[in-house]
Amino acid sequence: MKILIARNPFFIKYHRAEKNKELDCMKIDFLVFLANHFALPVQIKSGRNARRGIIEHYKNCPYVLALQIRTKHTPERIASRVEKIVKKFLRDPFKDRIRQNHETKTPAN
Secondary structure, eight states: OHHHHHHOTTEEEEEEOOTTSHHHHTTOSEEEEETTSOEEEEEEEESTTHHHHHHHHHHHOTTSEEEEEOTTOOHHHHHHHHHHHHHHHHSOHHHHHHHHHHHHOOOOO
């Protein structure tokens, strides 16, 4: 998370949940604070059963972003994945629809 904050000014700070405290009980490992005044809850899954854990996580907590981490992932790769997921999460679908409609129209001759 420190790499992500240092690399992108959109990510302001983060808070790591303490063991058995309120955030941890809500299945949140990190709260990532964004420049647009949002706080994004993130759950980190690792280990052999991480994929199954993510499926179970979304059944119980669909509002908390879950991220699968493997031991071979570098901190830079993890930061890039989080950044990509957050951008996808925050994009405006209305603007995307307008852009797609504009691009598909052919100019009249």
